Each structure stands twice: as structure tokens, then as C-alpha cells.
Amino acid sequence: xxxxxxxxxxxxxxxNAVVERPDSEQTVRNLQQSHGIHIPRGAxxxxxxxxxxxxxxxxxxxxxxxxxxAETGIFTCQSGKMLNTILDEIVPxxxxxxxxxxTKFITIxxxxxxxxxxxxxxxxxxxxQHVLWLKLMMADGSVKKCSRTENTELFWAxxxxxGLTGFILxxxxxxxxxxxxKIVNRTIKCENLDEVISNLLEHENYTYSVAWIDCGTSGxxxxxxxxxxxxxxxxxxxxxxxLSSYKTPSPIxxxxxxxxxxxxxxxxxxxxxxxxxxxxxxxxxxxxxxxEPYFYPLDIANNWNRLYGSNGFAQYQFVIPMEGAREGMxxxxxxxxxxxxxxxxxxxxxxxxxxxxWLSFPKRGLQLALxxxxxxxxxxxxxxxxxMVMAMDGxxxxxxxxxxxxxxxxxSYPKLPRFKQxxxxxxxxxxxxxxxxxxxxxxxx
Ligand SMILES: Cc1cc2nc3c(=O)[nH]c(=O)nc-3n(C[C@H](O)[C@H](O)[C@H](O)COP(=O)(O)OP(=O)(O)OC[C@H]3O[C@@H](n4cnc5c(N)ncnc54)[C@H](O)[C@@H]3O)c2cc1C
Numbered sequence: 022x023x024x025x026x027x028x029x030x031x032x033x034x035x036x037n038a039v040v041e042r043p044d045s046e047q048t049v050r051n052l053q054q055s056h057g058i059h060i061p062r063g064a065x066x067x068x069x070x071x072x073x074x075x076x077x078x079x080x081x082x083x084x085x086x087x088x089x090x091a092e093t094g095i096f097t098c099q100s101g102k103m104l105n106t107i108l109d110e111i112v113p114x115x116x117x118x119x120x121x122x123x124t125k126f127i128t129i130x131x132x133x134x135x136x137x138x139x140x141x142x143x144x145x146x147x148x149x150q151h152v153l154w155l156k157l158m159m160a161d162g163s164v165k166k167c168s169r170t171e172n173t174e175l176f177w178a179x180x181x182x183x184g185l186t187g188f189i190l191x192x193x194x195x196x197x198x199x200x201x202x203k204i205v206n207r208t209i210k211c212e213n214l215d216e217v218i219s220n221l222l223e224h225e226n227y228t229y230s231v232a233w234i235d236c237g238t239s240g241x242x243x244x245x246x247x248x249x250x251x252x253x254x255x256x257x258x259x260x261x262x263x264l265s266s267y268k269t270p271s272p273i274x275x276x277x278x279x280x281x282x283x284x285x286x287x288x289x290x291x292x293x294x295x296x297x298x299x300x301x302x303x304x305x306x307x308x309x310x311x312x313e314p315y316f317y318p319l320d321i322a323n324n325w326n327r328l329y330g331s332n333g334f335a336q337y338q339f340v341i342p343m344e345g346a347r348e349g350m351x352x353x354x355x356x357x358x359x360x361x362x363x364x365x366x367x368x369x370x371x372x373x374x375x376x377x378x379w380l381s382f383p384k385r386g387l388q389l390a391l392x393x394x395x396x397x398x399x400x401x402x403x404x405x406x407x408x409m410v411m412a413m414d415g416x417x418x419x420x421x422x423x424x425x426x427x428x429x430x431x432x433s434y435p436k437l438p439r440f441k442q443x444x445x446x447x448x449x450x451x452x453x454x455x456x457x458x459x460x461x462x463x464x465x466x
Pocket of ligand 1: 029030060061062063064065066067068071072080100101121122123124126127128129130131132134135136137138139140182183184185187188189190319420421455
């Protein structure tokens with residue numbers, strides 16, 4: 022069988038694997054049985070090794086919409102359906118995704134398996150909280166329908182379970198109503214970390230909030246930021262908005278090859294950050310913007326991950342509990358500045374309460390996501406950050422992980438023993454396995 026070089030969005034690590042693209046329930050079953058060890062994959066937008074294994078079953082041919090009720094806003098589709106194609110169908114009918122990540126190029130299977138969160142976690146929770154049911158093909162080839170009332174344990178193990186409980190075939194979920202395709206975006210310029218955290222907490226009543234942080238500053242400007250607060254615009258706030266003709270735009274730029282590994286260095290990142298922060302002049306301003314630039318600013322560039330060069334990059338995304346979050350974030354930012362490693366992208370968000378997903382990432386607190394090019398110094402820094410976050414009772418996100426310390430993972434997901442016990446019952450021969458699950462000891466290599 023032909024093998025392909027393949028990786029996640031961070032291009033680290035890389036694997037050489039057989040990639041299969043089943044086009045029906047029966048072919049998923051046949052391929053699962055013929056390959057033995059394998060992992061499902063959606064669009065490969067998770068950063069690390071969660072969708073890598075000896076064999077990969079990619080959902081790119083399972084993209085049908087099964088039903089869309091424009092009265093109730095209930096949408097049902099196969100797991101390989103991408104969010105951008107869902108938006109094309111639902112926005113013209115006055116609906117939006119209940120939870121969306123920072124890119125629309127992911128699948129519903131990936132959204133459920135990682136239990137994704139968006140800028141509205143403190144209000145609407147994770148994606149799983151809007152899922153009505155899902156159909157899962159188990160290791161023995163049987164198909165189980167799972168929901169909050171049917172096969173409940175399997176449902177909550179699968180939401181956030183990173184493809185280890187089975188292959189999600191279909192799912193049904195509740196959409197949210199919108200009146201326009203615009204967002205009322207309020208931007209608050211914050212001079213340091215303390216100010217942005219105060220503003221995030223003070224404005225918790227906004228549906229959407231996210232802060233972009235300049236990681237290149239220190240001293241009294243450590244963590245200076247732009248905080249973006251948002252609400253879906255009402256009809257009376259917008260003129261000339263025609264929802265019915267909405268179509269998601271395609272990326273307008275494309276990086277055809279990897280740039281040299283040094284392209285994003287301390288100086289280029291510092292210069293970019295200073296320009297980005299400087300472009301906002303007013304302390305507090307409000308504008309009506311399209312939801313595309315608000316939710317998906319990075320989607321205008323195809324393959325922007327190639328900016329980091331052939332060595333790839335890692336996203337370090339963690340959450341720490343609210344008690345002690347100010348001091349915690351401050352010491353972490355100081356450690357990053359001291360290391361000399363700059364993050365091109367640094368995003369701070371507020372999380373609401375944890376849901377019932379056994380390995381679901383968000384819990385009440387502050388989360389920060391940082392991108393680092395892969396090199397010896399950044400890997401050492403991330404190991405130190407693991408120790409710091411662990412001491413603060415925080416945790417890191419599996420969908421972004423490619424190198425987490427195992428003891429950190431084990432100590433931060435309290436339902437892990439229960440998850441492993443369930444896997445030993447539903448998949449006793451360990452067929453569903455990723456490089457990540459073996460590396461972190463969720464499955465045994
Ligand atoms: C630019 C960018 C911004 C992002 N922003 C956010 C954000 O704001 N919030 C957030 O939560 N995440 C965010 N992400 C991460 C992304 O949403 C998740 O990693 C998501 O899981 C990717 O979906 P995918 O379809 O690409 O799945 P993949 O990356 O292919 O797979 C991810 C996991 O899902 C499993 N999986 C995929 N399909 C199935 C299936 N059919 N059945 C069972 N398991 C399956 C895989 O085994 C794997 O463990 C972002 C990623 C990028 C690149």
C-alpha cells in the first residue's frame with residue numbers, strides 16, 4: 022500500500038502513513054477491519070499528531086448534508102462536511118454556527134472530536150453542547166447512536182476524545198439565528214496584561230471576546246493588547262446586507278512553498294506586532310465588520326503555516342483557573358519574554374465552566390495560545406511552561422499539542438483513567454490509535 026508524507030497544521034511531527042478516503046459507512050467498516058491500527062482524520066487542521074497513525078481514515082468523501090430544517094435550525098450531516106460549506110448553506114437562511122474556531126476549514130468530525138471552543142465559550146460553551154446526537158462506528162464495526170440520553174458515556178467520551186472512541190459518521194446539531202452577516206466589533210486598546218484581563222472580565226456580558234497580545238514588549242507594557250468584543254449585528258444596525266446571497270470567500274493569498282526557517286524571527290515578529298498594535302489609534306472604538314474578518318482573519322491566506330518553514334511550528338495553548346490567573350499569566354509572559362522566543366500569534370480568551378466531555382479542554386479561567394517555530398530553544402521553553410501551567414492547576418489543549426510532557430497531561434485531565442477504562446472495553450485490541458495517544462500513554466504502543 023502506498024504511503025504518503027503527512028502532518029498536522031503545524032507541520033510537526035511528520036509521518037509516513039497510508040491515507041484512505043472512505044466514501045460510505047461500509048467502506049469505513051471495511052477499511053477499519055483491514056488496517057487494524059488507524060485513526061480518523063478530518064481536514065488536518067489540528068496542529069500536532071492527533072490525526073496521525075500508521076493508517077489514516079480521512080473523511081473528505083463523507084461531505085453530504087443529510088437534512089437542514091430552516092424552521093428549527095437543526096442541521097444534520099456526514100462527518101467530513103467542512104464548516105465553510107455549512108456556512109454557505111445556513112447563512113442565506115439566517116443561521117450561524119453555534120460555536121466556531123478561528124478557521125472555517127475544519128470538519129464536523131474534527132469539531133466534535135476536539136470539542137472545539139470559540140470566542141463565545143464563556144457564554145455558549147463548546148461545540149458538543151450544541152450537538153443533539155452523533156453516529157459512531159466502533160472498533161468492532163458496529164454503529165452506535167450517542168447523545169445526552171442514549172449511550173451517554175460514549176457521547177461524552179467522544180466529544181473531545183480525539184478520534185479514539187471510534188469514527189464519527191454523522192452528527193446533528195443546533196444552529197444559532199442571525200439577522201445579518203455583520204458583527205458589531207468594539208476594540209479596546211489595553212496597555213498591559215493587567216488592563217486587558219480587567220477588561221475581559223468587565224465585559225463578560227459580550228457574546229464574543231478575544232484579545233490579541235503583543236508578546237514582544239516587557240516592563241510596564243508587558244502583554245499590551247487589542248481586545249475585540251463582538252455581537253451579531255441586528256437588521257436596524259446595518260444597511261445593504263443581503264444574507265440570501267452570502268457565499269464564503271476563498272483565500273486570496275497562497276504560500277506555494279515553505280519559507281526559510283528564519284523568516285519569523287524575533288525581529289520580524291517584533292516589527293509586525295508594533296505595526297499591528299499601532300494601527301489602532303483610539304482607546305475604545307466600534308465598527309461594523311463582516312463576520313469573515315472577525316472570526317476568520319487567517320483564512321485569507323492559504324497555507325499560511327508555511328511561513329514557519331520546513332521545521333514547522335507548535336501552538337502552545339493552555340488554560341489556568343481564574344484564581345491566581347493574573348499573577349499566573351504575568352509570570353508566564355515574563356518567562357516567554359526572558360526566553361527571547363517570540364510568538365507571531367498570541368491570543369487571550371476567557372473560558373466559562375467546563376462541560377461533561379471527559380477530555381474536553383476548556384475549564385473556567387483564562388486561556389492563552391501562542392505559536393512557536395520548532396527549535397531547541399522553543400522546545401525547552403514549552404517544557405518549562407508545562408511545569409508552570411501544571412503548578413497552576415492548568416491544562417493544555419490536545420488539538421494543538423505535539424510535544425506535551427506526559428506527567429502534565431496525566432495530572433491535568435482527571436477523567437483520563439475513566440477514558441482509558443472505556444477504551445479497554447470498547448476497543449480491547451487498541452485499533453484506534455494516534456501518534457499522540459501513544460506518546461501520551463492514552464493508548465499503549
Ligand atoms: C488557524 C486555526 C485556528 C484554530 N482555532 C481554533 C479555535 O479557536 N478553537 C478551537 O477549539 N480549535 C481551533 N483550531 C483547531 C481546530 O479547530 C481543531 O484542531 C479541529 O479538531 C480541526 O478539525 P479537522 O477537521 O481539521 O480535524 P483533524 O485535525 O483532521 O483531526 C483532529 C482530531 O479529530 C479526530 N477526528 C477527525 N475526524 C473525525 C471523525 N470523523 N471521527 C472521529 N474522530 C475524528 C482526529 O482523529 C483527531 O484526533 C484552530 C486551527 C487552526 C489551523
